[in-house]
Amino acid sequence: MTPRKRLLTSIATAAALIAPVAVVSANHVRVEAPAVPAPPATVVVPVPAPVPAPTQTMQVDEIKAGVVRANTIYANKIEADEVRGSVHQSRGVKVRDSQGKIKAPEVVASVIYADQISANTVEADTIYVRDLERR
Secondary structure: OOOHHHHHHHHHHHHHHHHHHHHHHOOOOOOOOOOOOOOOOOOOOOOOOOOOOOEEEEEEEEEEEEEEEEEEEEEEEEEEEEEEEEEEEEEOOOOOOOOOOOOEEEEEEEEEEEEEEEEEEEEEEEEEEEEEEEE
């Protein structure tokens, strides 16, 4: 063999040996494009309905409403579909200086003294009532 053939043969042999090793050894290397950040998600926050500021104390003969809310309710009679809160039976409530009758979709006060309450929902932390009727 001539030196030129030996050189070509050794180059071909080296290339044949190096190529599979390079392919096998390069399997652990990954080339990735830089991550493109996603656009920020749109967040829709529902705005709660404004709640009127409750009066401190309400003294009435009769309340007819869809919803009656208070921290404490004192009543002689409550007629409601749903009553939420701690209910205690009392002997009766004497309503002094009453403000007449209230008819509204919603009645809100800190403390309610009433002879009679008729509503779909009555909500209070504490309810003192003589007669409770659920419709």
